[in-house]
Amino acid sequence: MGQNKYTQLAIRHLTSEQYQKSFDEIFDIALNMADTQEQANYLSDLMAVSTQYIDIHQWYNLLEEVLQFFEYPMPKDIGHLHRDLSLQHLRLLENVGENSITETIMNLEHYQLEEQELGLKLMAPIALYARIENWEKFKWIALEIVNHAIENGKSEVTPLGCLALSKYMIARYESVPEAVEYAEAGLSLVSATQDNWLLSRFKCDLATYIIPWATMTSKSFDMLEEAFELIRNSEDEYQRNVIKLRYLQYQVFCGYSLENAKKLLVEKFGNDEMKTMPDIVWSLMHLMQLSNITREESKEKVIMILDSEPSLYEGNLLHPMLLLLKAVHLTATSEDRQNNLDALRRILDRFKYWAGYSSEVFQGWVYFMEAEWRWENEEYETSNQLYSSAFETIAIQQSAMKCLIKLRQLSQWAKKEGKSERTNSLYQKTLQQYEIFDDAEAIASLKHRFKNITE
Structure with missing residues (x-):
């Protein structure tokens, strides 16, 4: 030796x-x-x-x-x-x-x-x-x-x-x-x-920690693919598995199903072997699937995982998708309305800050967060308009994000009004968006959760 x-x-x-x-x-x-x-x-x-x-x-x-x-x-x-x-x-x-x-x-x-x-x-x-x-x-x-x-x-x-x-x-x-x-x-x-070992890591980190807060997330995926090509035929198995893991996580955070994200890994990289995630992180990936997040109790499980599993925090920065879920959870669990308003306002300001540099990514979520804040402040009609603006701003049609916005708008009015002409109309629009997403299990979850509106 x-x-x-x-x-x-x-x-x-x-x-x-x-x-x-x-x-x-x-x-x-x-x-x-x-x-x-x-x-x-x-x-x-x-x-x-x-x-x-x-x-x-x-x-x-x-x-x-x-x-x-x-x-x-x-x-x-x-x-x-x-x-x-x-x-x-x-x-x-x-x-x-x-x-x-x-x-x-x-x-x-x-x-x-x-x-x-x-x-x-x-x-x-x-x-x-x-x-x-x-x-x-x-x-x-x-x-x-x-x-x-x-x-x-x-x-x-x-x-x-x-x-x-x-x-x-x-x-x-x-x-x-x-x-x-x-x-x-x-x-x-x-x-x-021309140091491909270092360049691959540099591009992988840039794609994960910098680009999502500065421009379209699609550029993150492009750069992750570039990072992979640099070491595709090398002995660097560790880096290949890291890239695939981050690619999968960001696909899920962007509203794609776990099943489709795995298929995409095979298509782009040849297989779906990746760096091992803790079991609890896998649990989160599954809970974030539209079929699960439609069930209200899943949201609380997601928050519990976020609060206990720091390996989810890329660079210690909570991903915007997860930050949104925490914001929504605030209004459902706390009885301190002023505290809720202050917390939602801070998160809204954070999204406005990001949108100032990357409006194509974050403007929809600015509308969504302001809708949450206005609803908590009992400005219901203004909030309703903002939910609609958020929905229209998200460009990808077949996305869980658009489903989640409609789901949130429906659930807010369902809690306030129960069965009504408005909630029935919102339910039909939400169902239509779920059908575009084309997840039978998610559609079944939606129908079960709001059966009191349709019966």
């Missing part, structure tokens, strides 16, 4: 079992390397693949251990980084100045990291994490890498710094346009390297 067995390429393609068994040996190989640049590159790949197999707390501990060998200055007062982060942010504002982010990053000269700067190579892979904890440390690393690039020149770590900063800005509700600029600049830089 020599160094040759664990080349940098071999490290990148370790399975979970191989990683666990060989970690100590690989770590020893790295520590015995005489050339500091070679050692940093080797450890950087180890830190990158570690994002796949250990949680971020373990990764932070590993980072502290390896940084000892490179003596890169990093604040130790984690949890009290406000001053350091403020200084980092001021550095960034001064560095970018009046220029656009894209111009600033893309016009940088190439820079070779010096020995005292090699610690950046060990920090940069943190950008590949899906679930982030300790945002202060994450943001400090992202800002450090981006500021270093602007002050010195672009290096091999700059793309990951841009990706990390972009993820932070999206997940913490900072500027969407700036986040997109950083992400796209990073993508341009990493594309030039």
